[in-house]
Amino acid sequence: MFTNKAKVMTSFLTTTNIYSSLKNMTAMCITLFALAACSTTQPNVSTMHSNGVEINDPYEDMNRKVFEFNKGVDAAFINPIVRGYQYTVPDTARDKVDNVLRNLNSPTVFINQLLQGDIEGAGTVLVRATINTILGIGGIFDLAAYEGIEYEQEDFGQTLGVWGIDHGPYLVVPIIGPSSARDYAGFFIDSYIDPIRWYMFNTDREAGYLGLTGAKYISLRSSLIDVLESLENSSIDYYAATRSAYYQRRAALLIDQDPETAGYEEIPDYDDFEDYDHYK
Amino acid sequence: MTITNKKTKNMSYKARLFLLATATTCLFSLPHAQAASIKASGLNTQSASASIMQIAVEAHDLEKAQKFVNNVAAEGIGFLSDSTLTQDQRITEFKKLLQNSFDMKTIGIFTLGKYWRQATPEQKKEYLSLFEKMIIDVYASRFGEYSGEELVVTNARAEGKRDILVNSEVQAQNGQAIKVDWRLRDRKGSFKVIDIIVEGVSMSVTQRSDFSSVIQRGGGDIEVLLKHLRGE
Numbered sequence: 001m002f003t004n005k006a007k008v009m010t011s012f013l014t015t016t017n018i019y020s021s022l023k024n025m026t027a028m029c030i031t032l033f034a035l036a037a038c039s040t041t042q043p044n045v046s047t048m049h050s051n052g053v054e055i056n057d058p059y060e061d062m063n064r065k066v067f068e069f070n071k072g073v074d075a076a077f078i079n080p081i082v083r084g085y086q087y088t089v090p091d092t093a094r095d096k097v098d099n100v101l102r103n104l105n106s107p108t109v110f111i112n113q114l115l116q117g118d119i120e121g122a123g124t125v126l127v128r129a130t131i132n133t134i135l136g137i138g139g140i141f142d143l144a145a146y147e148g149i150e151y152e153q154e155d156f157g158q159t160l161g162v163w164g165i166d167h168g169p170y171l172v173v174p175i176i177g178p179s180s181a182r183d184y185a186g187f188f189i190d191s192y193i194d195p196i197r198w199y200m201f202n203t204d205r206e207a208g209y210l211g212l213t214g215a216k217y218i219s220l221r222s223s224l225i226d227v228l229e230s231l232e233n234s235s236i237d238y239y240a241a242t243r244s245a246y247y248q249r250r251a252a253l254l255i256d257q258d259p260e261t262a263g264y265e266e267i268p269d270y271d272d273f274e275d276y277d278h279y280k
Numbered sequence: 281m282t283i284t285n286k287k288t289k290n291m292s293y294k295a296r297l298f299l300l301a302t303a304t305t306c307l308f309s310l311p312h313a314q315a316a317s318i319k320a321s322g323l324n325t326q327s328a329s330a331s332i333m334q335i336a337v338e339a340h341d342l343e344k345a346q347k348f349v350n351n352v353a354a355e356g357i358g359f360l361s362d363s364t365l366t367q368d369q370r371i372t373e374f375k376k377l378l379q380n381s382f383d384m385k386t387i388g389i390f391t392l393g394k395y396w397r398q399a400t401p402e403q404k405k406e407y408l409s410l411f412e413k414m415i416i417d418v419y420a421s422r423f424g425e426y427s428g429e430e431l432v433v434t435n436a437r438a439e440g441k442r443d444i445l446v447n448s449e450v451q452a453q454n455g456q457a458i459k460v461d462w463r464l465r466d467r468k469g470s471f472k473v474i475d476i477i478v479e480g481v482s483m484s485v486t487q488r489s490d491f492s493s494v495i496q497r498g499g500g501d502i503e504v505l506l507k508h509l510r511g512e
Contacts, residue, residue: 091453236494245486
Protein backbone atom coordinates (compact mmCIF):
# COMPACT_ATOMS: atom_id res chain seq x y z
CA MET A 1 0.00 0.00 0.00
CA PHE A 2 2.71 2.44 1.04
CA THR A 3 4.98 1.57 -1.87
CA ASN A 4 2.11 2.31 -4.22
CA LYS A 5 1.72 5.75 -2.75
CA ALA A 6 5.46 6.28 -2.91
CA LYS A 7 5.42 5.32 -6.59
CA VAL A 8 2.68 7.83 -7.32
CA MET A 9 4.70 10.42 -5.45
CA THR A 10 7.93 9.76 -7.37
CA SER A 11 6.13 9.73 -10.69
CA PHE A 12 4.76 13.16 -9.83
CA LEU A 13 8.20 14.39 -8.89
CA THR A 14 9.60 13.28 -12.21
CA THR A 15 6.85 15.17 -14.00
CA THR A 16 7.96 18.36 -12.25
CA ASN A 17 11.50 17.71 -13.49
CA ILE A 18 10.08 18.01 -16.97
CA TYR A 19 10.43 21.73 -16.55
CA SER A 20 14.13 21.28 -17.20
CA SER A 21 13.63 19.43 -20.44
CA LEU A 22 11.63 21.09 -23.16
CA LYS A 23 11.79 18.04 -25.38
CA ASN A 24 10.08 15.84 -22.85
CA MET A 25 7.56 18.57 -22.23
CA THR A 26 6.53 18.74 -25.87
CA ALA A 27 6.24 14.97 -26.03
CA MET A 28 4.04 15.03 -22.93
CA CYS A 29 1.84 17.72 -24.42
CA ILE A 30 1.34 15.79 -27.60
CA THR A 31 0.50 12.61 -25.70
CA LEU A 32 -1.97 14.35 -23.45
CA PHE A 33 -3.43 16.23 -26.35
CA ALA A 34 -3.93 12.93 -28.13
CA LEU A 35 -5.44 11.48 -24.99
CA ALA A 36 -7.90 14.34 -24.79
CA ALA A 37 -8.77 14.03 -28.45
CA CYS A 38 -9.19 10.27 -28.33
CA SER A 39 -11.33 10.39 -25.28
CA THR A 40 -14.25 11.74 -27.25
CA THR A 41 -14.65 8.43 -29.02
CA GLN A 42 -14.17 6.30 -25.94
CA PRO A 43 -17.14 4.34 -24.69
CA ASN A 44 -18.60 5.92 -21.60
CA VAL A 45 -18.00 3.45 -18.85
CA SER A 46 -19.69 5.37 -16.10
CA THR A 47 -21.57 8.48 -17.06
CA MET A 48 -23.72 10.81 -15.06
CA HIS A 49 -25.16 14.18 -15.74
CA SER A 50 -24.43 17.24 -13.72
CA ASN A 51 -26.11 20.46 -14.80
CA GLY A 52 -26.21 19.32 -18.39
CA VAL A 53 -22.55 18.28 -18.33
CA GLU A 54 -21.72 14.65 -18.79
CA ILE A 55 -19.43 13.14 -16.20
CA ASN A 56 -17.23 10.41 -17.57
CA ASP A 57 -15.23 8.57 -14.93
CA PRO A 58 -13.95 5.26 -16.29
CA TYR A 59 -10.93 5.29 -13.96
CA GLU A 60 -12.99 5.82 -10.83
CA ASP A 61 -11.21 3.18 -8.74
CA MET A 62 -7.79 4.63 -9.51
CA ASN A 63 -9.10 8.18 -9.09
CA ARG A 64 -10.51 7.39 -5.68
CA LYS A 65 -7.13 6.02 -4.57
CA VAL A 66 -5.33 9.18 -5.73
CA PHE A 67 -8.07 11.26 -4.10
CA GLU A 68 -7.40 9.55 -0.76
CA PHE A 69 -3.67 10.01 -1.27
CA ASN A 70 -4.21 13.74 -1.92
CA LYS A 71 -6.35 14.01 1.19
CA GLY A 72 -3.46 12.58 3.18
CA VAL A 73 -0.97 14.98 1.61
CA ASP A 74 -3.32 17.91 2.24
CA ALA A 75 -3.78 17.02 5.88
CA ALA A 76 -0.08 16.42 6.50
CA PHE A 77 1.57 19.15 4.39
CA ILE A 78 -0.59 21.45 2.28
CA ASN A 79 -3.25 22.51 4.79
CA PRO A 80 -0.78 23.31 7.58
CA ILE A 81 1.24 25.43 5.12
CA VAL A 82 -1.88 27.21 3.87
CA ARG A 83 -3.22 27.80 7.39
CA GLY A 84 0.21 29.03 8.47
CA TYR A 85 0.25 31.41 5.53
CA GLN A 86 -3.23 32.68 6.43
CA TYR A 87 -2.28 33.01 10.08
CA THR A 88 0.98 34.90 9.60
CA VAL A 89 0.12 37.04 6.58
CA PRO A 90 -2.79 39.45 7.11
CA ASP A 91 -5.85 39.48 4.79
CA THR A 92 -4.91 42.68 3.01
CA ALA A 93 -1.38 41.49 2.25
CA ARG A 94 -2.64 38.15 0.93
CA ASP A 95 -5.02 40.06 -1.28
CA LYS A 96 -2.04 41.95 -2.74
CA VAL A 97 -0.15 38.69 -3.30
CA ASP A 98 -3.14 37.33 -5.23
CA ASN A 99 -3.22 40.53 -7.30
CA VAL A 100 0.44 40.23 -8.24
CA LEU A 101 0.09 36.56 -9.17
CA ARG A 102 -2.99 37.27 -11.26
CA ASN A 103 -1.19 40.07 -13.01
CA LEU A 104 1.72 37.76 -13.79
CA ASN A 105 -0.81 35.34 -15.29
CA SER A 106 -1.93 37.99 -17.81
CA PRO A 107 0.21 36.74 -20.74
CA THR A 108 -1.33 33.25 -20.48
CA VAL A 109 -4.85 34.64 -20.18
CA PHE A 110 -4.20 36.99 -23.11
CA ILE A 111 -2.99 34.18 -25.38
CA ASN A 112 -5.94 31.98 -24.45
CA GLN A 113 -8.45 34.78 -25.05
CA LEU A 114 -6.99 35.20 -28.55
CA LEU A 115 -7.04 31.45 -29.17
CA GLN A 116 -10.70 31.40 -28.13
CA GLY A 117 -11.44 34.21 -30.54
CA ASP A 118 -12.49 36.48 -27.68
CA ILE A 119 -10.98 39.74 -28.95
CA GLU A 120 -12.88 41.82 -26.41
CA GLY A 121 -11.60 39.58 -23.60
CA ALA A 122 -8.04 39.88 -24.92
CA GLY A 123 -8.42 43.67 -24.96
CA THR A 124 -9.63 43.58 -21.36
CA VAL A 125 -6.53 41.63 -20.26
CA LEU A 126 -4.29 44.11 -22.05
CA VAL A 127 -5.95 47.09 -20.41
CA ARG A 128 -5.93 45.41 -16.99
CA ALA A 129 -2.27 44.41 -17.22
CA THR A 130 -1.23 47.89 -18.35
CA ILE A 131 -3.20 49.74 -15.66
CA ASN A 132 -2.23 47.37 -12.86
CA THR A 133 1.45 47.03 -13.79
CA ILE A 134 2.09 50.75 -14.18
CA LEU A 135 -0.40 52.49 -11.91
CA GLY A 136 -0.95 49.51 -9.60
CA ILE A 137 2.83 49.19 -9.01
CA GLY A 138 3.66 45.84 -10.56
CA GLY A 139 0.16 44.52 -10.04
CA ILE A 140 0.04 44.99 -6.26
CA PHE A 141 -3.13 47.07 -6.55
CA ASP A 142 -5.93 45.84 -8.78
CA LEU A 143 -7.00 49.34 -9.83
CA ALA A 144 -8.63 48.01 -13.01
CA ALA A 145 -11.15 46.06 -10.93
CA TYR A 146 -12.15 49.28 -9.16
CA GLU A 147 -12.89 50.67 -12.60
CA GLY A 148 -15.10 47.67 -13.28
CA ILE A 149 -12.61 45.86 -15.52
CA GLU A 150 -12.64 42.53 -13.77
CA TYR A 151 -10.31 39.58 -13.90
CA GLU A 152 -11.38 36.64 -16.00
CA GLN A 153 -9.75 33.29 -15.55
CA GLU A 154 -8.77 31.67 -18.83
CA ASP A 155 -6.62 28.61 -19.43
CA PHE A 156 -5.88 26.23 -22.26
CA GLY A 157 -8.32 23.66 -20.90
CA GLN A 158 -11.08 26.20 -21.52
CA THR A 159 -9.64 27.02 -24.93
CA LEU A 160 -9.87 23.34 -25.87
CA GLY A 161 -13.45 23.41 -24.57
CA VAL A 162 -14.27 26.40 -26.77
CA TRP A 163 -12.80 24.45 -29.70
CA GLY A 164 -15.37 21.75 -29.04
CA ILE A 165 -13.17 19.16 -27.33
CA ASP A 166 -14.98 17.60 -24.40
CA HIS A 167 -13.51 16.68 -21.03
CA GLY A 168 -12.66 13.08 -21.75
CA PRO A 169 -12.14 10.94 -18.67
CA TYR A 170 -12.21 12.54 -15.24
CA LEU A 171 -8.77 12.47 -13.63
CA VAL A 172 -7.64 13.05 -10.08
CA VAL A 173 -4.00 14.05 -10.37
CA PRO A 174 -1.59 13.59 -7.45
CA ILE A 175 -1.08 16.91 -5.59
CA ILE A 176 -2.94 18.88 -8.27
CA GLY A 177 -6.33 17.32 -7.61
CA PRO A 178 -9.50 17.12 -9.73
CA SER A 179 -8.96 17.47 -13.46
CA SER A 180 -9.89 15.84 -16.75
CA ALA A 181 -7.85 14.59 -19.70
CA ARG A 182 -8.61 17.85 -21.49
CA ASP A 183 -7.94 20.19 -18.58
CA TYR A 184 -4.78 18.38 -17.53
CA ALA A 185 -3.41 18.64 -21.06
CA GLY A 186 -4.37 22.32 -20.97
CA PHE A 187 -2.49 22.75 -17.72
CA PHE A 188 0.77 21.59 -19.35
CA ILE A 189 0.25 23.65 -22.45
CA ASP A 190 -0.40 26.76 -20.34
CA SER A 191 2.93 26.47 -18.58
CA TYR A 192 4.59 25.71 -21.90
CA ILE A 193 3.28 28.83 -23.66
CA ASP A 194 3.73 31.13 -20.65
CA PRO A 195 6.13 33.90 -21.86
CA ILE A 196 7.24 34.49 -18.27
CA ARG A 197 8.47 30.91 -18.10
CA TRP A 198 10.36 31.31 -21.39
CA TYR A 199 11.95 34.49 -20.12
CA MET A 200 12.98 33.04 -16.77
CA PHE A 201 14.33 29.86 -18.29
CA ASN A 202 16.38 31.79 -20.82
CA THR A 203 17.88 34.00 -18.13
CA ASP A 204 18.78 31.13 -15.78
CA ARG A 205 16.01 31.88 -13.33
CA GLU A 206 14.52 28.37 -13.21
CA ALA A 207 14.47 28.43 -9.42
CA GLY A 208 12.56 31.69 -9.51
CA TYR A 209 9.99 30.17 -11.83
CA LEU A 210 9.54 27.16 -9.58
CA GLY A 211 9.08 29.55 -6.66
CA LEU A 212 6.43 31.42 -8.62
CA THR A 213 4.65 28.15 -9.42
CA GLY A 214 4.72 27.26 -5.73
CA ALA A 215 3.34 30.66 -4.77
CA LYS A 216 0.52 30.29 -7.32
CA TYR A 217 -0.30 26.88 -5.88
CA ILE A 218 -0.42 28.08 -2.26
CA SER A 219 -2.50 31.12 -3.26
CA LEU A 220 -4.96 28.85 -5.10
CA ARG A 221 -5.19 26.44 -2.19
CA SER A 222 -5.66 29.31 0.20
CA SER A 223 -8.69 30.50 -1.78
CA LEU A 224 -10.12 26.97 -1.84
CA ILE A 225 -9.41 25.66 1.65
CA ASP A 226 -12.67 26.83 3.27
CA VAL A 227 -14.80 25.87 0.28
CA LEU A 228 -13.37 22.36 0.24
CA GLU A 229 -13.74 21.99 3.98
CA SER A 230 -17.42 22.89 3.84
CA LEU A 231 -17.94 20.60 0.84
CA GLU A 232 -16.40 17.74 2.81
CA ASN A 233 -18.59 18.51 5.82
CA SER A 234 -21.81 18.70 3.80
CA SER A 235 -21.23 15.55 1.76
CA ILE A 236 -21.29 11.86 2.49
CA ASP A 237 -19.28 10.87 -0.58
CA TYR A 238 -16.75 13.72 -0.74
CA TYR A 239 -15.20 12.28 -3.91
CA ALA A 240 -18.52 12.39 -5.81
CA ALA A 241 -19.34 15.87 -4.52
CA THR A 242 -15.94 17.21 -5.59
CA ARG A 243 -16.27 15.62 -9.01
CA SER A 244 -19.67 17.22 -9.58
CA ALA A 245 -18.48 20.61 -8.32
CA TYR A 246 -15.41 20.41 -10.59
CA TYR A 247 -17.48 19.82 -13.72
CA GLN A 248 -19.97 22.54 -12.84
CA ARG A 249 -17.25 25.07 -12.07
CA ARG A 250 -15.42 24.34 -15.32
CA ALA A 251 -18.68 24.66 -17.28
CA ALA A 252 -19.31 28.04 -15.64
CA LEU A 253 -15.79 29.24 -16.50
CA LEU A 254 -16.15 28.02 -20.07
CA ILE A 255 -19.09 30.31 -20.72
CA ASP A 256 -17.27 33.09 -18.82
CA GLN A 257 -19.96 33.00 -16.13
CA ASP A 258 -22.14 35.14 -18.30
CA PRO A 259 -25.53 35.27 -16.58
CA GLU A 260 -27.15 35.80 -19.97
CA THR A 261 -25.94 32.48 -21.34
CA ALA A 262 -25.73 30.40 -18.16
CA GLY A 263 -28.46 27.81 -18.29
CA TYR A 264 -29.12 25.54 -15.39
CA GLU A 265 -30.76 22.16 -15.31
CA GLU A 266 -34.53 22.25 -15.08
CA ILE A 267 -35.86 21.46 -11.61
CA PRO A 268 -39.21 19.68 -11.99
CA ASP A 269 -42.35 20.97 -10.37
CA TYR A 270 -43.04 18.25 -7.86
CA ASP A 271 -46.64 19.37 -7.52
CA ASP A 272 -47.01 17.32 -10.69
CA PHE A 273 -46.23 14.27 -8.65
CA GLU A 274 -49.52 13.00 -7.33
CA ASP A 275 -48.01 11.97 -4.00
CA TYR A 276 -46.34 15.29 -3.28
CA ASP A 277 -48.96 16.71 -0.96
CA HIS A 278 -49.10 13.48 0.91
CA TYR A 279 -45.89 14.27 2.76
CA LYS A 280 -46.77 17.72 4.05
CA MET B 281 -41.39 -4.88 -47.86
CA THR B 282 -43.09 -7.73 -49.67
CA ILE B 283 -42.66 -9.96 -46.68
CA THR B 284 -44.50 -7.51 -44.45
CA ASN B 285 -47.30 -7.21 -46.96
CA LYS B 286 -47.75 -10.94 -46.99
CA LYS B 287 -47.79 -10.98 -43.25
CA THR B 288 -50.40 -8.25 -42.96
CA LYS B 289 -52.58 -10.03 -45.50
CA ASN B 290 -52.69 -13.04 -43.26
CA MET B 291 -53.41 -10.98 -40.18
CA SER B 292 -56.74 -10.84 -38.52
CA TYR B 293 -58.74 -7.62 -38.48
CA LYS B 294 -57.98 -7.05 -34.81
CA ALA B 295 -54.26 -7.46 -35.29
CA ARG B 296 -54.29 -4.97 -38.16
CA LEU B 297 -56.14 -2.46 -36.05
CA PHE B 298 -53.61 -2.92 -33.29
CA LEU B 299 -50.74 -2.40 -35.74
CA LEU B 300 -52.34 0.77 -37.07
CA ALA B 301 -52.93 2.11 -33.59
CA THR B 302 -49.33 1.47 -32.58
CA ALA B 303 -48.02 3.13 -35.73
CA THR B 304 -50.20 6.19 -35.16
CA THR B 305 -49.09 6.49 -31.55
CA CYS B 306 -45.45 6.25 -32.58
CA LEU B 307 -45.94 8.91 -35.22
CA PHE B 308 -47.60 11.32 -32.84
CA SER B 309 -45.17 10.82 -30.02
CA LEU B 310 -42.20 11.39 -32.35
CA PRO B 311 -42.28 15.20 -32.32
CA HIS B 312 -42.52 15.14 -28.53
CA ALA B 313 -39.56 12.81 -28.26
CA GLN B 314 -37.61 15.04 -30.60
CA ALA B 315 -38.49 18.13 -28.63
CA ALA B 316 -37.40 16.42 -25.45
CA SER B 317 -34.06 15.40 -26.94
CA ILE B 318 -33.43 18.92 -28.21
CA LYS B 319 -34.22 20.27 -24.78
CA ALA B 320 -31.79 17.88 -23.18
CA SER B 321 -29.04 18.47 -25.71
CA GLY B 322 -27.46 21.58 -24.38
CA LEU B 323 -27.13 25.05 -23.06
CA ASN B 324 -27.77 26.90 -26.31
CA THR B 325 -31.39 25.94 -26.64
CA GLN B 326 -31.84 26.51 -22.95
CA SER B 327 -30.55 30.04 -23.18
CA ALA B 328 -32.66 30.63 -26.28
CA SER B 329 -35.77 29.57 -24.43
CA ALA B 330 -34.62 31.62 -21.46
CA SER B 331 -34.54 34.76 -23.58
CA ILE B 332 -38.06 34.05 -24.80
CA MET B 333 -39.10 33.51 -21.21
CA GLN B 334 -37.57 36.81 -20.27
CA ILE B 335 -40.29 38.55 -22.20
CA ALA B 336 -42.92 36.48 -20.47
CA VAL B 337 -41.71 37.31 -16.97
CA GLU B 338 -42.71 40.80 -16.03
CA ALA B 339 -40.15 43.28 -14.83
CA HIS B 340 -42.34 43.67 -11.77
CA ASP B 341 -41.74 40.03 -10.78
CA LEU B 342 -38.00 40.39 -11.21
CA GLU B 343 -38.01 43.41 -8.95
CA LYS B 344 -40.04 41.51 -6.36
CA ALA B 345 -37.62 38.59 -6.57
CA GLN B 346 -34.64 40.87 -5.94
CA LYS B 347 -36.38 42.32 -2.91
CA PHE B 348 -37.13 38.82 -1.64
CA VAL B 349 -33.44 37.82 -1.80
CA ASN B 350 -32.47 41.04 -0.05
CA ASN B 351 -34.91 40.20 2.74
CA VAL B 352 -33.66 36.62 3.07
CA ALA B 353 -30.05 37.87 3.25
CA ALA B 354 -30.99 40.55 5.79
CA GLU B 355 -32.74 37.97 7.95
CA GLY B 356 -29.77 35.60 7.76
CA ILE B 357 -27.17 38.27 8.46
CA GLY B 358 -29.46 39.52 11.22
CA PHE B 359 -29.20 36.41 13.36
CA LEU B 360 -25.61 35.64 12.35
CA SER B 361 -24.30 39.04 13.40
CA ASP B 362 -26.37 39.34 16.59
CA SER B 363 -23.82 38.47 19.24
CA THR B 364 -26.44 38.30 22.02
CA LEU B 365 -27.97 35.12 20.55
CA THR B 366 -26.93 31.66 21.71
CA GLN B 367 -26.26 28.85 19.23
CA ASP B 368 -29.68 27.30 20.01
CA GLN B 369 -31.44 30.58 19.38
CA ARG B 370 -29.61 30.94 16.06
CA ILE B 371 -30.67 27.44 15.06
CA THR B 372 -34.30 28.35 15.86
CA GLU B 373 -33.99 31.47 13.70
CA PHE B 374 -32.39 29.45 10.91
CA LYS B 375 -35.20 26.88 11.01
CA LYS B 376 -37.71 29.71 10.73
CA LEU B 377 -35.88 31.10 7.72
CA LEU B 378 -35.83 27.68 6.04
CA GLN B 379 -39.52 27.16 6.68
CA ASN B 380 -40.62 30.57 5.43
CA SER B 381 -38.29 31.17 2.51
CA PHE B 382 -37.05 27.81 1.24
CA ASP B 383 -38.96 25.03 -0.48
CA MET B 384 -37.22 22.22 1.36
CA LYS B 385 -39.43 19.54 -0.20
CA THR B 386 -38.57 20.49 -3.76
CA ILE B 387 -34.87 20.67 -2.82
CA GLY B 388 -35.04 17.33 -1.04
CA ILE B 389 -36.91 15.51 -3.81
CA PHE B 390 -34.61 16.92 -6.50
CA THR B 391 -31.56 15.91 -4.48
CA LEU B 392 -32.71 12.30 -4.25
CA GLY B 393 -32.98 12.33 -8.06
CA LYS B 394 -34.28 9.21 -9.78
CA TYR B 395 -34.34 7.31 -6.50
CA TRP B 396 -37.30 9.34 -5.24
CA ARG B 397 -39.69 7.31 -7.38
CA GLN B 398 -38.17 4.06 -6.15
CA ALA B 399 -38.54 4.93 -2.48
CA THR B 400 -41.40 3.56 -0.41
CA PRO B 401 -43.77 6.09 1.24
CA GLU B 402 -42.08 5.44 4.60
CA GLN B 403 -38.63 5.99 3.10
CA LYS B 404 -39.77 9.22 1.42
CA LYS B 405 -41.12 10.58 4.66
CA GLU B 406 -38.03 9.65 6.63
CA TYR B 407 -35.69 10.93 3.90
CA LEU B 408 -37.31 14.38 3.81
CA SER B 409 -37.05 14.86 7.55
CA LEU B 410 -33.46 13.53 7.65
CA PHE B 411 -32.51 15.76 4.73
CA GLU B 412 -33.79 18.86 6.49
CA LYS B 413 -31.99 17.84 9.66
CA MET B 414 -28.75 17.38 7.71
CA ILE B 415 -29.02 20.86 6.16
CA ILE B 416 -29.62 22.40 9.60
CA ASP B 417 -26.68 20.52 11.16
CA VAL B 418 -24.28 21.39 8.33
CA TYR B 419 -25.06 25.09 8.35
CA ALA B 420 -25.37 25.39 12.12
CA SER B 421 -21.79 24.13 12.45
CA ARG B 422 -20.70 27.03 10.25
CA PHE B 423 -22.56 29.91 11.95
CA GLY B 424 -19.33 30.93 13.69
CA GLU B 425 -17.56 31.53 10.38
CA TYR B 426 -19.60 34.64 9.63
CA SER B 427 -17.37 37.72 9.68
CA GLY B 428 -19.27 40.70 8.36
CA GLU B 429 -19.83 39.57 4.76
CA GLU B 430 -22.42 41.56 2.87
CA LEU B 431 -24.71 40.54 0.06
CA VAL B 432 -25.38 42.81 -2.89
CA VAL B 433 -28.11 41.86 -5.37
CA THR B 434 -26.89 42.65 -8.88
CA ASN B 435 -29.49 41.34 -11.33
CA ALA B 436 -32.46 39.05 -11.92
CA ARG B 437 -33.73 37.10 -14.91
CA ALA B 438 -36.08 34.30 -15.88
CA GLU B 439 -34.59 30.83 -15.51
CA GLY B 440 -35.93 27.73 -17.20
CA LYS B 441 -39.66 27.23 -17.50
CA ARG B 442 -40.92 28.62 -14.24
CA ASP B 443 -38.17 30.16 -12.15
CA ILE B 444 -36.41 33.43 -11.51
CA LEU B 445 -32.66 33.56 -10.99
CA VAL B 446 -31.46 36.41 -8.79
CA ASN B 447 -27.74 37.19 -9.15
CA SER B 448 -25.86 38.51 -6.17
CA GLU B 449 -22.35 38.99 -4.87
CA VAL B 450 -21.16 38.20 -1.39
CA GLN B 451 -18.58 40.72 -0.40
CA ALA B 452 -16.09 39.86 2.31
CA GLN B 453 -14.30 42.60 4.25
CA ASN B 454 -11.23 41.77 2.20
CA GLY B 455 -10.66 39.67 -0.85
CA GLN B 456 -12.67 38.72 -3.88
CA ALA B 457 -16.43 38.92 -4.13
CA ILE B 458 -18.19 35.56 -4.54
CA LYS B 459 -20.97 35.21 -7.11
CA VAL B 460 -24.08 33.67 -5.60
CA ASP B 461 -27.23 33.00 -7.64
CA TRP B 462 -30.60 32.30 -6.02
CA ARG B 463 -33.12 30.19 -7.87
CA LEU B 464 -36.65 31.15 -6.85
CA ARG B 465 -39.96 29.53 -7.60
CA ASP B 466 -43.40 30.98 -7.09
CA ARG B 467 -45.19 28.86 -4.52
CA LYS B 468 -48.81 29.84 -4.02
CA GLY B 469 -48.08 33.52 -4.51
CA SER B 470 -44.84 33.78 -2.57
CA PHE B 471 -41.27 33.09 -3.61
CA LYS B 472 -39.32 30.15 -2.24
CA VAL B 473 -35.62 29.43 -2.74
CA ILE B 474 -35.14 26.09 -4.52
CA ASP B 475 -31.40 26.26 -5.23
CA ILE B 476 -28.32 28.30 -4.44
CA ILE B 477 -25.57 28.44 -7.04
CA VAL B 478 -22.13 29.52 -5.86
CA GLU B 479 -19.67 30.52 -8.62
CA GLY B 480 -21.57 28.30 -11.04
CA VAL B 481 -21.81 25.34 -8.66
CA SER B 482 -25.37 24.37 -7.78
CA MET B 483 -25.75 23.15 -4.20
CA SER B 484 -28.65 20.89 -5.19
CA VAL B 485 -26.89 19.30 -8.16
CA THR B 486 -23.74 18.70 -6.11
CA GLN B 487 -25.71 17.14 -3.28
CA ARG B 488 -27.62 14.98 -5.75
CA SER B 489 -24.35 13.67 -7.24
CA ASP B 490 -23.20 12.91 -3.71
CA PHE B 491 -26.39 11.07 -2.73
CA SER B 492 -26.72 9.10 -5.97
CA SER B 493 -23.09 7.98 -5.71
CA VAL B 494 -23.72 6.78 -2.15
CA ILE B 495 -26.80 4.83 -3.27
CA GLN B 496 -25.14 3.47 -6.43
CA ARG B 497 -22.07 2.25 -4.57
CA GLY B 498 -24.34 0.76 -1.94
CA GLY B 499 -25.90 -1.43 -4.62
CA GLY B 500 -28.80 0.85 -5.53
CA ASP B 501 -30.42 0.62 -2.10
CA ILE B 502 -31.88 3.88 -0.71
CA GLU B 503 -31.57 2.40 2.76
CA VAL B 504 -27.79 2.87 2.52
CA LEU B 505 -28.25 6.64 2.17
CA LEU B 506 -30.81 6.74 4.98
CA LYS B 507 -28.34 4.92 7.23
CA HIS B 508 -25.73 7.58 6.55
CA LEU B 509 -28.22 10.38 7.16
CA ARG B 510 -29.35 8.76 10.40
CA GLY B 511 -25.70 8.81 11.44
CA GLU B 512 -25.51 5.04 11.76
